[in-house]
Amino acid sequence: MPDNLKAAVVRTAFAIDGRAALHRGYRELARHYGNATYMPDAWRDMLRMSRASAFYGRKSSLDGIAKGTPIALYHTGVGMIALGKVTSERRIADVDGDEGEEHYVECAFEYTIDPEKAPERAVKAWEINEQLQASHRFRQTVYTLPGEALQFIRKRFAEKGATPGKP
Secondary structure (H helix, E strand, O other): OOHHHHHHHHHOOEOOOOOOOEOHHHHHHHHHHOOOOOOOOHHHHHHHOOEEEEEHHHHHHHOOOOOOOEEEEEEOOOEEEEEEEEOOOOEEEEEOOEEEEEEEEEEEEEEEOOOOOOHHHOEOHHHHHHHHOOOOOOOOOEEOOOHHHHHHHHHHHHHHOOEEOOO
16 A cells, blocks of 8 residues: 555544544554554654554564663654653553554653644754764654764754653
């Protein structure tokens, strides 16, 4: 399934109650294609509950992240929206009746931003790539990064006035 079609399906798949509740049709697509990576409201729950999550086909991307690991959250089209450390082992939760389709780790966030209220405070992918002289394509939400990248993100958050700790 082309990425632009997945995005179109996702935009219409969520309930209006402010929670990242998947529409049944999209859950079926996710199971079939093994990939429900773009959940536009998932960042809200991650920041509110101080955790980093991955869903469906990407859920195992969190399985190797150990307690104490520095971690950053990336929001598609905005940039890095949180920086912190993992405070738990990997945990598993259901997603709207789909058993075990969310893997997550609890986090203590050092910096956070609200991508709707202050997107200018996010650390952009191009800023990170320019600093590291790299061309990384950020395609997922949760990242463990080299120390140099983490130091740069921390510095940029402070310069941009990101909120210390949990929002």
